[in-house]
Amino acid sequence: MTTSADAKSMPPPSRGLGPASRVPRRPADVPFMGTLPPDDAPRVLEVANVTKKFGDKLVLDDVTFHVPVGEFLCLCGPNGAGKSTLLKAILGLVTPDKGSVRIAGLSAREGRSKIGYVPQRKAFDRDFPASPLEVIVANLRGRWPLRITNAERELAMAMLEKTGATSLANAQMRDLSGGETQRVFLARALATKPELLILDEPTAGVDVGGRAAIVDLMAEISGSASIAAILVTHNLQAVARCAERVVYLERTVRAWGLWSELSADQDLSAIQIASGDHHALAMDGD
């Protein structure tokens, strides 16, 4: 029989891992800090106290987190939360008003070459006449290819093979489906041998079959110890197999921890419903 003295000496249940009913309520302005990466792990990305205003509007407020070498991190949050602005700050396209971004110990500008970026599909001009092979080589060179060398062709083909897109090498970009386009962009990013991959909603606008193939690919990348990734998505459930950790951003870091901790936390579900992002923990919909 358990006496009340026994009950007092029992350790409290760990936050977020037990049944939701045992998780104590937390005030909305207190961030959830779950299991964070070990302090001594080398970091490929360090975002420290990043603050950004557009006019009077505070879009990023004292954002701090880091990504250790080889970790796959999911960045989620409701529309307008500042996710794209944060990615732009990491890519050196937006200068923070305060705080800093370090990539493998370098400034955002110096570290840019260590990042492979897969933009949102809508960012690409679909009518531009180019083949996947040309798109990959142009990105490696920083200018449009006149003649592709054998070495460039070999590298590009190896990357297309990795993403299951070999047969598309000489197709026209404008003829590709959403899923095929994303596979080409993933190959294009991988060809630069990045230390950090940045994927902005890679399954948005992709049908269910193509989505599963992309998630499989991301899971494979996430298993590689040498490459870290930040994946922006509204669909936490879909990336369960890839993402070790999640940062939940809403102008500031509202939660940071293991995928399992965030998806089990009752307060976080409440935050997401309150902020109108009904898809954040749902089964479908980017």
Ligand SMILES: Nc1ncnc2c1ncn2[C@@H]1O[C@H](COP(=O)(O)OP(=O)(O)OP(=O)(O)O)[C@@H](O)[C@H]1O
């Ligand atoms: N260049 C800019 N000038 C003024 N306001 C901007 C600019 N860029 C973004 N914003 C504003 O900053 C806020 C955050 O935008 P951001 O695109 O970073 O959000 P997001 O989390 O990526 O949203 P979504 O999920 O819709 O893509 C929005 O209110 C947006 O209107």
Ligand SMILES: [Mg+2]
């Ligand atoms: Mg965005």
